[in-house]
Amino acid sequence: MGNLNNSSEPKHSHHIIPAEIYKKVGIALTVLTLLTVGFHYLFHNVMHGSILAAPVAFLIASIKAALVLLFFMGLKYDSNENRFIFSLSFFFLLVLIFFCSLDIWTRLTIQSTL
Amino acid sequence: MSINSSDTNHSHSHDSHLAHHFKNAEHQFESAKQGIWLFMVTEILMFGGLFVGYSIFHAIYPKMFAEGASHLDWRLGFVNTLVLIFSSYTMAMSIHHLQKNEKSKAVLKLWLTVACGVIFMCIKAYEYSSKFHHGLFPGRYLDVAHVGAEAANLGMYYGFYFCMTGLHGIHVLIGMGLIVWLALRAQKGEFGENYFTPVEGVGIFWHIVDLIWIFLFPLLYLVG
Numbered sequence: 158m159g160n161l162n163n164s165s166e167p168k169h170s171h172h173i174i175p176a177e178i179y180k181k182v183g184i185a186l187t188v189l190t191l192l193t194v195g196f197h198y199l200f201h202n203v204m205h206g207s208i209l210a211a212p213v214a215f216l217i218a219s220i221k222a223a224l225v226l227l228f229f230m231g232l233k234y235d236s237n238e239n240r241f242i243f244s245l246s247f248f249f250l251l252v253l254i255f256f257c258s259l260d261i262w263t264r265l266t267i268q269s270t271l
Numbered sequence: 272m273s274i275n276s277s278d279t280n281h282s283h284s285h286d287s288h289l290a291h292h293f294k295n296a297e298h299q300f301e302s303a304k305q306g307i308w309l310f311m312v313t314e315i316l317m318f319g320g321l322f323v324g325y326s327i328f329h330a331i332y333p334k335m336f337a338e339g340a341s342h343l344d345w346r347l348g349f350v351n352t353l354v355l356i357f358s359s360y361t362m363a364m365s366i367h368h369l370q371k372n373e374k375s376k377a378v379l380k381l382w383l384t385v386a387c388g389v390i391f392m393c394i395k396a397y398e399y400s401s402k403f404h405h406g407l408f409p410g411r412y413l414d415v416a417h418v419g420a421e422a423a424n425l426g427m428y429y430g431f432y433f434c435m436t437g438l439h440g441i442h443v444l445i446g447m448g449l450i451v452w453l454a455l456r457a458q459k460g461e462f463g464e465n466y467f468t469p470v471e472g473v474g475i476f477w478h479i480v481d482l483i484w485i486f487l488f489p490l491l492y493l494v495g
Contacts, residue, residue, distance in 0.1 A: 214489035246315035
């Protein structure tokens, strides 16, 4: 094959992610799902409620989401541009959460008898 | 046309898909992918709004949300999570096979992904029908006295439940339709190492559906 315009074609975009990596990620996601359910059982059936239930469940979910994004969606091998574009969504989500929280907080202050 | 273009080192399948306003196939692929990522931003913001709404009302009515979640069978959500994870794996593998020009393996993986979507939707349909059977409807359609609910506003929980899982379900259905289209095209040999842009785009869409479910499962079924 001629490599005439290789300089204009970054190799990474057509990077073939090895099947082995997909398999490992799939197994990791399954194990983490089992872990989520395991912790759920521990917190609800054994400890009968714990403040850790939600943080632990969402921490595991975040790790799973990161694995899906990096490997299945290939962000690890993608361009910085695409990584930046996608991270913007989380930034705007934080803006939404911030203003909603501010709204609730100020309402509570107004209605407070203090 | 291809004689004067800059990508003379590519196969013919490339040229037939290359629109004139792109420098070369690589440029076209990158642009298409960037478009998909921009679309994914809108997806995160759409579902994000529901997640923020859920968090706010959960903070205001924690007991009502706990009661709502107690009616859900986490085992069904758990099975559905595993089904979606496996479907994400098969979707990713289909691209891997196409990049290696392994057509039949890629087609098989695409059909497996569709099959996972079917299983997911069947479980979802079973869940919905059992909720309806027990009178668990969204919003004001939920008759608190009939259901025997402790929280007078339990309908709000089911409003969130049906909106979030329903919107997610619509995404699964659209994704399944797109993957069927991909499988049929792949079967005809339209994709290979030189051209697999639609598979890559639909793949990213399918993975985001999985990604959203990864958060919906603990949110709705476990934490409540």
